[in-house]
Amino acid sequence: MKKSLGAKTLLYPTPVLIVGTYDGEGKANMATVAWGGISCSSPPCVSISLRGATYSFHSIMEREAFTVNIPSEKFAKEVDYVGMASGKNVDKFEVTGLTPVKSDLVDAPYVEEFPLILECKLVHKLELGIHTQFTGEILDVKAVEDVLGERDNPNMEKLQPLVYETGFGTYYGIGERVGKAYQIGKEIGD
């Protein structure tokens, strides 16, 4: 028997993504986003949602580009600060000591210190209510060598990304390896 919790955004878990943008004057900014995910395999696309009141919203509308940066666990404090402050009032790169790097591919900056970054060109926007969903085509993914495993795939245990608990607003790390996809299910059938 299940208990009704009401119409709420209780998806578990959500990712912890840092969205990089330039504003109209070329000032680099970051936003912490838990509302997002991959939306297409080919062309590769990622969707993120932002409120119209945010500074990043207007930057994406203007530049039609953004980066999605995956911070590792050790940057949790910086990530949380970026989620509280507004680029309207402060230079979040300056305050956190993180370094913006201009993408060669899209009109947006990525975060030098973060291990994995996706460079995205805006292909669709969708106003859903308080949030607008921006879908970007992923033109390239870049990673530091330290986090790569076989066949240059990022390894979850080396990368140590954060996950977000939506109900209480808590950050968690990644736990134990549970099993290989397209393999452990064969015990049930194929």
Place this chain on the structure above:
Amino acid sequence: MKKSLGAKTLLYPTPVLIVGTYDGEGKANMATVAWGGISCSSPPCVSISLRGATYSFHSIMEREAFTVNIPSEKFAKEVDYVGMASGKNVDKFEVTGLTPVKSDLVDAPYVEEFPLILECKLVHKLELGIHTQFTGEILDVKAVEDVLGERDNPNMEKLQPLVYETGFGTYYGIGERVGKAYQIGKEIGD
């Protein structure tokens, strides 16, 4: 210095979602989906992406409804099987022994054994390429009492959801609590 990995869907981590649907004849089906996330806070919306070749794709087109079910770690084998088999050929509920429950709110079934479920009415579809993104308004969330913490919020440690490593196709559990959002960042500024 970062290494270019090419235009790929390497977002870390992605969630492990089981999408519940009815087909045209009312047969209940499930699909395992890692491409998705929350897309709006108000109205609360969740977006998931499916290939046009899947059985669930056609069911959502027809019924304009779906559920998003969060399995706990102990169901990893069932989850993986559901991601390999097609509802075209088999009854995945029958094979896995999981139980479909008809939602009172939307024209879709949820999974009785899974601890957290979202009942969604289709509000938007977007063809992005090989995948079509379906956005559903969350009409209700239901959970088993065991996974609830204070103020009836699902607790990550009790829920034990899975996360997916996109590069290698591996399931992971949730790790250690890292810190509280809107709090740990205050050390840097506010």
